Structures are given as C-alpha cells and as structure tokens.
Amino acid sequence: MNTRKVLLGNEAIARGLIESGCDVITAYPGTPSSEILPAAAAFADELGTKTVVEWGANEKVALEVALGATFAGKRACAVMKQVGLNVAMDPFMSAAHFQLEGGMIVIVSDDPGCHASQDDQDSRGLALFAKIPCFDPSSAEEARAMVFSAFELSEKHKVMAMLRPAVRIDHCRQDIEPGEVSHASAPANFKTRPAGHKVVMPARILPFLEAHNARFEAIRQEFETEFGQYNFEIPSKKPASLGVIAGGVSFAIVKDLVEALGRDDVAILKIGTPVPLPTKRVEDFLARHERTLVLEETFPVIENQVVDRTKIMGRWNGWVPKEGELVPEVIESVLLRALGVEPEADPALESLAAAREKLKLAVKKPVLCAGCGHRPSYFAIRKAFPDAVIASDIGCYSLSIQQQAVDTIVCMGASITVASGLCCAWRSEGAEPQRPVFATLGDSTFFHNGMTGLATAVYNRHPFVLAIMDNRITAMTGGQDHPGTGDKPRRNETGTSVDLEGAVRGCGVKYVKVLEAYDVEGNLETIREAWAYAKEQGEPAVLVFRHPCVTMLKARPEKRPVTVDTQKCVGCRICQDRFGCPGLAWDGENRKAFIDGRFCVDCGVCVSACPHGAIVRIGEVR
Numbered sequence: 038m039n040t041r042k043v044l045l046g047n048e049a050i051a052r053g054l055i056e057s058g059c060d061v062i063t064a065y066p067g068t069p070s071s072e073i074l075p076a077a078a079a080f081a082d083e084l085g086t087k088t089v090v091e092w093g094a095n096e097k098v099a100l101e102v103a104l105g106a107t108f109a110g111k112r113a114c115a116v117m118k119q120v121g122l123n124v125a126m127d128p129f130m131s132a133a134h135f136q137l138e139g140g141m142i143v144i145v146s147d148d149p150g151c152h153a154s155q156d157d158q159d160s161r162g163l164a165l166f167a168k169i170p171c172f173d174p175s176s177a178e179e180a181r182a183m184v185f186s187a188f189e190l191s192e193k194h195k196v197m198a199m200l201r202p203a204v205r206i207d208h209c210r211q212d213i214e215p216g217e218v219s220h221a222s223a224p225a226n227f228k229t230r231p232a233g234h235k236v237v238m239p240a241r242i243l244p245f246l247e248a249h250n251a252r253f254e255a256i257r258q259e260f261e262t263e264f265g266q267y268n269f270e271i272p273s274k275k276p277a278s279l280g281v282i283a284g285g286v287s288f289a290i291v292k293d294l295v296e297a298l299g300r301d302d303v304a305i306l307k308i309g310t311p312v313p314l315p316t317k318r319v320e321d322f323l324a325r326h327e328r329t330l331v332l333e334e335t336f337p338v339i340e341n342q343v344v345d346r347t348k349i350m351g352r353w354n355g356w357v358p359k360e361g362e363l364v365p366e367v368i369e370s371v372l373l374r375a376l377g378v379e380p381e382a383d384p385a386l387e388s389l390a391a392a393r394e395k396l397k398l399a400v401k402k403p404v405l406c407a408g409c410g411h412r413p414s415y416f417a418i419r420k421a422f423p424d425a426v427i428a429s430d431i432g433c434y435s436l437s438i439q440q441q442a443v444d445t446i447v448c449m450g451a452s453i454t455v456a457s458g459l460c461c462a463w464r465s466e467g468a469e470p471q472r473p474v475f476a477t478l479g480d481s482t483f484f485h486n487g488m489t490g491l492a493t494a495v496y497n498r499h500p501f502v503l504a505i506m507d508n509r510i511t512a513m514t515g516g517q518d519h520p521g522t523g524d525k526p527r528r529n530e531t532g533t534s535v536d537l538e539g540a541v542r543g544c545g546v547k548y549v550k551v552l553e554a555y556d557v558e559g560n561l562e563t564i565r566e567a568w569a570y571a572k573e574q575g576e577p578a579v580l581v582f583r584h585p586c587v588t589m590l591k592a593r594p595e596k597r598p599v600t601v602d603t604q605k606c607v608g609c610r611i612c613q614d615r616f617g618c619p620g621l622a623w624d625g626e627n628r629k630a631f632i633d634g635r636f637c638v639d640c641g642v643c644v645s646a647c648p649h650g651a652i653v654r655i656g657e658v659r
C-alpha cells in the first residue's frame with residue numbers, strides 16, 4: 038500500500054520533529070511558520086508520543102522554555118518567524134554559546150518578498166552572527182530530513198542549530214513518506230555541573246568564546262564531509278560556460294530552469310548548509326568556473342563568506358537584485374543575462390498586463406472581515422475623538438488603516454510605548470498632550486509584548502488610553518491560542534486562561550473597563566470618560582473592546598439584517614471611508630451605498646456608521 042502523504046512544508050517539518058523524538062516544542066505564531074506547532078501537536082497525538090507542545094506568550098519565552106528543557110538533556114525546538122527572532126535575540130545569543138546537554142533546534146521561517154512581514158531579514162545572517170550552524174532547505178522533504186541532521190549535529194557539538202525554511206518551503210506541498218519515531222532521549226536529568234556550564238557570567242565568557250569559535254570551524258569541516266549531503270554539485274553535460282551556486286528554494290527553481298532551457302553548459306552547486314559555509318567546496322567550484330552566479334535569499338550570506346569574490350556575479354556587483362523575492366521570473370531573467378542572452382518579454386505576462394489595463398481592475402485593499410469587532414471599536418474611537426493620535430500595533434486591527442484610524446505601526450507591542458513616547462514629547466515642553474493619545478493592540482499582542490510597556494507607562498505616569506481589541510484569539514496568523522484563551526494545542530490538554538483585565542490591573546492600571554465592541558453608540562461616552570480620566574489623573578486608562586473573532590465563532594451569532602434607505606442616503610461616503618465593511622458596497626452611478634448580500638453577515642453594526650440614519654434594520658433580530 039502506498040503510504041505517502043502530501044504534506045505542507047511546515048507539516049513535513051513538524052513530522053520530522055516528532056519522528057526525530059523532539060521532546061519539547063515551543064513556538065509563538067507568525068507567518069510563514071505558524072502551522073508547524075499545530076501540525077506537531079496533531080502528529081504527536083496521532084503517534085501517541087509524550088511530546089510537550091506549547092505556545093509561548095512570545096518568541097523569547099518560547100526559546101527560553103526550549104533551552105531549559107535541553108538543560109535537563111532533552112531534545113527541544115523553538116519555532117518562530119524571522120522578526121520573532123529579533124524578540125528572542127537575547128536568549129538566542131546566550132544559548133548559542135552554551136555547551137548544551139540536549140539537542141536544540143531553533144526553526145526560523147523567513148519571508149523574502151515580505152508577504153506577511155514588516156521586513157525581509159535573512160535569519161541565516163543571524164546564525165552567522167551567533168556562529169551556529171544553519172540548514173537551508175530547498176524542498177519540504179529536505180526540510181524534514183534536515184530536522185534529523187540538525188539534532189545529530191547539535192548533540193555532537195552540544196550546540197544550538199538553526200533550520201531556516203523560507204516562505205516557499207513552509208507553504209509548498211510535497212508527497213512524503215512518513216516514518217516512525219526513531220529516537221528517544223535519556224530520562225530528564227539536570228546535572229549540576231561545575232559553575233559556568235549553564236551560567237553566562239562575564240568572568241566565564243572568554244573560555245566559552247574560544248570553544249565556541251573552535252566548534253564553529255569544526256562544523257565548517259563537517260559540512261564538507263560527514264554532514265555534507267545537503268551540499269552537492271550537478272555537473273554540466275558540456276564544458277560549463279557558467280557556474281551557479283544556489284541555496285534554498287532558489288536551488289530548486291534554477292535547477293528546473295536549467296533543465297527547461299536545455300542548458301547543458303551550466304553547472305550548479307547546491308548549498309544546503311550556508312553557515313558555516315563549506316568554503317573548500319565553494320572555492321573549488323569557483324576555481325573551476327570562469328564566472329559563477331550566486332542565488333540566495335535575501336542577504337548575501339554565501340557570497341559574503343567567500344574571500345575572493347572577483348569571479349562571483351551576485352548582489353555585490355548588481356547581477357542579482359538587492360531586494361524582492363527571487364521568484365522564477367526573476368531568476369530566469371538573471372540567469373539568461375548571465376548567459377549573455379537578452380530575456381524576451383513573456384507574451385503570456387504581457388497579455389495579462391494588457392487585460393488588466395483593459396478591464397480597469399481596481400486594486401483590492403486588504404480589509405477587516407465583515408462583522409469583525411475591530412471595525413466598530415476603531416470607528417467609535419475616531420467618532421469620539423476625530424483628532425486623536427492612534428498608535429496601533431501588529432494584528433488584524435492594523436487593517437483599520439483603511440478607516441483612517443491607524444497613525445503608527447512599528448512592531449509587536451510598540452503601540453503602548455509609542456503612545457508613551459508621544460506623551461514624553463509634550464512633557465519635554467512641560468505640557469500635557471495637546472491631542473488625545475490612544476494606543477490600540479490585540480489580546481495576543483498584549484500578552485506578547487504589551488505588559489512591560491504598560492507597566493512602564495503606569496510607572497512614569499503617561500496619560501493615554503490603551504484600547505485592547507480582544508477577539509479571544511490570535512486571528513491574524515490563523516487563530517492560535519495564547520495565555521488569555523487558555524486552550525492548548527495537544528488533544529485532551531487544557532491550560533489556564535490568564536485573566537486579561539487582571540493582568541492589566543497587575544500592571545498597576547486603576548481605570549479598566551470592558552466594552553462590547555459592537556455597541557458603537559453606547560461606547561462613545563466611556564471612550565470620552567477614559568481620556569478625561571487619563572488626562573486628569575496623569576496615568577493610563579484601559580478599555581477592553583471585546584467581541585470574539587467572527588471567523589472563529591463557536592456559537593451562531595444573532596442576525597440583524599439591514600438595508601440602505603436610498604431616500605436618506607446623501608452619498609457622503611462616511612460608511613465607505615470610515616467604516617469600510619465589505620458588506621457595504623457603493624453604487625457609483627447613483628452615488629449611494631447599498632448592502633452587498635454576498636459579503637454582509639447581518640451583524641447590523643453598520644446602523645451606527647451612518648450619521649444620516651440611512652442604514653436601517655429590516656425585520657426582527659433572528
């Protein structure tokens with residue numbers, strides 16, 4: 038019987054984690070890595086392992102929990118997206134220097150092309166910075182195999198290893214032969230070692246550094262030999278006129294292209310372990326080719342580890358674009374130019390562009406779902422204070438930028454601290470804020486990195502209103518649980534839900550009120566009251582706008598169907614520009630709004646969006 042399964046790249050990685058006997062898997066969600074932890078929980082349930090699978094409140098927490106497990110000799114793994122590694126950077130650097138007892142992998146998913154991220158940073162560069170080995174898969178199957186190798190290498194050298202899949206590997210699908218669990222760690226045992234073994238202290242660091250550098254060089258050798266299976270050459274059939282060195286999905290793309298173009302004169306060196314670079318193999322390849330194109334995403338990590346780059350055509354001399362994803366079209370054009378062929382315009386792409394032009398297709402802006410509780414929350418804040426500065430954060434609610442209700446976004450948790458900074462700006466002139474200051478963030482983001490900022494704001498007496506948009510889930514990344522929900526990824530396991538309002542009060546906030554997010558009119562007074570309190574008392578006030586995420590509702594919500602009274606609609610577009618629900622469409626010919634039944638979910642909230650009373654309920658609440 039054929040037992041192969043088609044798995045998502047992230048599922049293949051998860052399968053590798055369970056099969057390789059990883060004992061503790063922790064993560065904080067973030068595209069493109071989010072599916073790894075839930076898939077690991079599902080495989081652990083299916084195979085009946087005792088694997089601990091847990092979400093951390095943020096990536097620093099996740100990495101430290103995994104590290105703690107390795108201190109007791111267990112195999113552990115922490116999973117995150119690339120910007121999550123910035124949050125975990127502090128323990129990441131410490132962990133890199135330890136002589137670990139158990140195997141440890143950190144899986145960091147990169148997002149070249151910024152499909153769902155604020156930047157396209159290359160985590161391989163941070164592996165190089167920390168001097169830890171990095172595996173860069175070019176397929177889902179290889180990513181799964183690399184999990185085993187990363188644990189073996191980690192245990193051999195007592196070093197943390199990185200697996201760095203990029204988005205196209207995380208989200209590709211490939212058929213894979215699943216295996217059984219093939220490794221068991223020794224029973225948990227914290228060995229009290231002579232001081233310094235698991236303690237980073239300045240006095241102990243120098244010998245750590247020496248040992249760390251030595252093992253990095255030893256691993257470089259092993260990437261040429263024992264662990265060298267991920268680095269191999271596909272020789273050209275004819276004498277090569279061009280060499281290509283490629284890593285990650287760029288290898289898979291260029292390999293297919295060279296075959297499809299029938300170029301027998303191109304040799305390819307695949308690099309699956311870019312850090313530390315197996316320099317002998319690379320230099321040997323460079324010596325045998327007059328010119329070599331280097332394809333990697335997104336930072337020149339391979340390129341920069343080569344001392345003599347004179348034969349390299351890469352980012353350093355402009356052959357490869359410095360930004361943007363290396364999608365097949367880009368690689369094809371770079372490859373052809375490197376071969377001295379001027380790429381021809383693709384007729385299919387040209388006719389697509391012409392069709393787009395002809396149809397005058399409007400660019401669809403990303404919007405909140407119909408019925409989302411974030412929309413009326415922002416609408417109410419803007420209605421109460423049209424001149425408020427609203428420092429926002431990263432989550433679904435950042436889409437309220439379409440409602441002209443988002444003034445700043447920096448990174449997770451920064452809404453609160455930016456609001457603090459605004460208060461400090463006015464305070465530096467001896468004045469109180471000259472405009473109402475609001476910070477807005479979601480429940481998951483509050484637990485991720487909001488609490489420390491809030492405690493700081495209370496301590497320093499910063500007068501702003503924090504609105505927590507509590508939809509009881511981490512929605513933007515696909516609906517993961519967090520400390521506020523209390524649910525856990527493994528079947529039959531329950532956690533404890535951390536009380537959000539209690540956490541807010543624990544940070545020292547005295548003014549905390551919970552609002553039903555849908556009740557726009559009813560909330561206006563409380564919003565005004567909260568700002569008055571913050572200003573008068575000189576301290577933060579907190580409003581929790583609560584409404585469960587509509588895409589994850591467990592109960593059927595009440596239906597409150599509405600229609601637009603065309604007699605009353607004056608065409609002011611406030612419902613379009615300030616409320617912006619997909620269920621509220623615009624009739625350009627008659628310059629009136631109308632309800633688009635294809636998208637409307639009958640939540641009835643838009644009744645509050647029209648200042649002219651043109652959106653009206655029809656029939657009874659169902």
Ligand SMILES: Cc1ncc(C[n+]2csc(CCOP(=O)(O)OP(=O)(O)O)c2C)c(N)n1
Nearest residue numbers: 067121431432433479480481482511512513
């Ligand atoms: C450091 C970091 N980790 C993870 C992410 C991915 N991410 C984007 S928004 C978000 C949280 C969203 O949840 P919440 O704050 O509850 O808002 P919601 O989307 O549910 O409205 C996450 C985890 C990120 N952008 N940055």
